[in-house]
Amino acid sequence: MNKIASILFTVALFSTSISLNAQTGVGKAYSFDNLPKVAKTSFKADTLNIIKYGAVGDGLTLNTKSINDAVIACNKRGGGVVLIPQGLWLTGPIELKSNVNLHLQKNSILQFTKDFNQYPLVASNWEGLPQMRNQSPLWATNQQNIAITGHGIIDGAGEAWRMVKKEKLTANQWSKLLASGGVLSEDKKTWYPTEKFFNAAKMKNPGEITPDKTPEFYQSIKDFLRPNLLVFTSCKRILLEGVTFQNSAAWNIHPLMCEDLTVRNVYAKNPWYAQNGDGIDIESCKNVLIEGSTFDVGDDGICIKSGRDAAGRKRGMPTENVIIRNSTVYQAHGGFVIGSEMSGGAKNIFVYDCSFIGTDIGLRFKTTRGRGGVVEKIFVKNINMIGIIGEAILFDMYYAAVDPVPLKGEKREAPKVVILPVTEETPTFKDFYISNVTCDGAAKAVFMRGLPELSISNINLANLSIKAKEGIDIQEAKNITLHNVSLTVDEANPLINIQNGNQINFNNLKYNTAQLLFRISGDRNSAIRTSGLDATKANVKTEFLAGAEEKSLQINK
Structure with a gap:
C-alpha cells in the first residue's frame, strides 16, 4: 500500500476525510464532520x-x-x-x-x-x-x-494533603508554609504536611495493593x-x-x-x-x-x-x-x-x-x-x-x-541509547x-x-x-x-x-x-x-x- 492509499484508508476507517496534496501525500485540511457520537x-x-x-x-x-x-x-x-x-x-x-x-x-x-x-x-x-x-x-x-x-x-x-517543593514557591510563601507546621525533608527542599506522609514518601510505591500489606500498614501511611x-x-x-x-x-x-x-x-x-x-x-x-x-x-x-x-x-x-x-x-x-x-x-x-x-x-x-x-x-x-x-x-x-522543564540549578543528562528487543x-x-x-x-x-x-x-x-x-x-x-x-x-x-x-x-x-x-x-x-x-x-x-x-x-x- 503506498503512502497516499495508506492515509486515505486510515482516515476513512475512522469516518473523517482528508484532502491530499497530489505531490506529497500530505494532508492539507481535515474534515471533522463525522466525529464520534x-x-x-x-x-x-x-x-x-x-x-x-x-x-x-x-x-x-x-x-x-x-x-x-x-x-x-x-x-x-x-x-x-x-x-x-x-x-x-x-x-x-x-x-x-x-x-x-x-x-x-x-x-x-x-x-x-x-x-x-x-x-x-x-x-x-x-x-x-x-x-x-x-x-x-x-x-x-x-x-x-x-x-x-x-x-x-x-x-x-x-x-x-499535598507535598510542596521549595523551588516552586516564593520566599514569603515558603516561610508561611513552614510556619503552618508539617515536616521538612533532610535536604530542606521539600515540605510534607504530616509525619505519616514524610515517612511513606521514602518508601517505594507504598500504596500498591499486595498480599503482604495489612490494614494497619495502610493506616500508617x-x-x-x-x-x-x-x-x-x-x-x-x-x-x-x-x-x-x-x-x-x-x-x-x-x-x-x-x-x-x-x-x-x-x-x-x-x-x-x-x-x-x-x-x-x-x-x-x-x-x-x-x-x-x-x-x-x-x-x-x-x-x-x-x-x-x-x-x-x-x-x-x-x-x-x-x-x-x-x-x-x-x-x-x-x-x-x-x-x-x-x-x-x-x-x-x-x-x-x-x-x-x-x-x-x-x-x-x-x-x-x-x-x-x-x-x-x-x-x-x-x-x-x-x-x-x-x-x-x-x-x-x-x-x-520529572517536570518537563528543569527547575533552576537542576541538571539532566540525555538517556543512553541502547537497542533492546521489541516485546x-x-x-x-x-x-x-x-x-x-x-x-x-x-x-x-x-x-x-x-x-x-x-x-x-x-x-x-x-x-x-x-x-x-x-x-x-x-x-x-x-x-x-x-x-x-x-x-x-x-x-x-x-x-x-x-x-x-x-x-x-x-x-x-x-x-x-x-x-x-x-x-x-x-x-x-x-x-x-x-x-x-x-x-x-x-x-x-x-x-x-x-x-x-x-x-x-x-x-x-
Whole structure:
C-alpha cells in the first residue's frame, strides 16, 4: 500500500476525510464532520434541596450525611436534581447514584473537609495501578446517567494533603508554609504536611495493593494516599457542566473506564506548584466530548491515559473516540497530553480549536519502555499557543517522570541509547496528523525522540508557524512529513537536527536564519529529503556526525 492509499484508508476507517496534496501525500485540511457520537444524559425535573435533609451552609457544619441522604432519596425516586443552594457547605465524600444530577447554584461552594478521618481507605487506582487510596471526595462506581452541573465551586482542600517543593514557591510563601507546621525533608527542599506522609514518601510505591500489606500498614501511611477530587469508575452517560473543580489533593477530574462522557464549560483550577495536580485525566474511556472548558493547573492540563505497564495491558481498554474542542489551557505541564500511562492504548482522538497559554509544553506525547501499548490515529488541528516554556510539539519515548522543564540549578543528562528487543513492553506511537498550529514563543519548535528498536512513525505535521528559541529535533523516527512549516528562531545551530531518521520529508520549509541548516548523526539515516527549501540563507548547509553519510540527505529547492 503506498503512502497516499495508506492515509486515505486510515482516515476513512475512522469516518473523517482528508484532502491530499497530489505531490506529497500530505494532508492539507481535515474534515471533522463525522466525529464520534457521545450519548447524552437526561434527568427528571424533580428537585431535592439538601437543606430539607438537614444540611447547613455555615462553613462549620459537616454535611456529609445530609447530602448523601438527598442523593440516595433522589435515586430511589427514579432520579432528578439534588440542589446545592448558595452557601458554604462543608462535607466529606459524596457518592453519586444513577439518574441524579448534583446541581450547584451560583454562589455555592462545596468545601471538602481537611479532616482525613472523614475519608475511608478504599481499594482504588493510581497512575494506572491498583492502589489503596483515601476515598475520593466525589465518586461513583457502576452508575448510569449522572451529572454535576451548575455555577458553583467544588474545592478539594488540596493544601491539607499535598507535598510542596521549595523551588516552586516564593520566599514569603515558603516561610508561611513552614510556619503552618508539617515536616521538612533532610535536604530542606521539600515540605510534607504530616509525619505519616514524610515517612511513606521514602518508601517505594507504598500504596500498591499486595498480599503482604495489612490494614494497619495502610493506616500508617494514610496521609500519603492522596485522593483524586473526582473519580467515576465504570459509569455510563456522564455530564460535567459549568462547575469549577479546584484545589484537588492529586488529580482533579478522573473518569476511569467510563463511556459517554461530556465535559462542558467547566473550569479546572489548581495552584501551579500542585504536585500531580492534573486538570482532567481520561483513562480507558470510550466516547468522550470535552468542550468550552478551561484548565489552569499544576500538572498536565487535558490528558489521555489507559493504564500502566502490565496492569494496563491486562486491562486492555484503550481510550478511544474522544473529541476535545474550543478549550483553553493556561498553566500546565502540557496543554493536550497523551501518556505516559498509555499501556492499554489510545486511538481515534480528535483535538481542535484549542489555545495553550503559558503551558510548559503545548502538544505533549510521552511514554517509556515497559509501558507497551499503541497510540495511533490522533488528529489535531487549529491550535494556538503563546509563551510555551519548553517544546511546542513533543513526542518522547524516554519519559522519566520529572517536570518537563528543569527547575533552576537542576541538571539532566540525555538517556543512553541502547537497542533492546521489541516485546509487549515496547510502546508504539504512530499515525499522528497535526495541522494548523501557531505558536508565539517556545524553547523548541518540534522535538521527536523515539526508541532505536522501534521508531516513532507516520507523523504528519502541516501548516505550522512557530516562533521559538530552537528549531526541530528528530531522533529515531521514520516516515515523518513536515509540510508548510515556518520557523522563526533565535538560535539555529542547527536549525534541524536528525539522529537516525528514515524517510523524513520537509516540504516548503521557511526559516529566518540558520548558522547550520542540518546536522545529521548516526549510522541509520536514509531518505531525508527537502523540497521548496532555500538553503542559501544558512551559513553552513550540512554537518554529518557519528557515522552519518552525506547520501542520506537530499536538499532540493
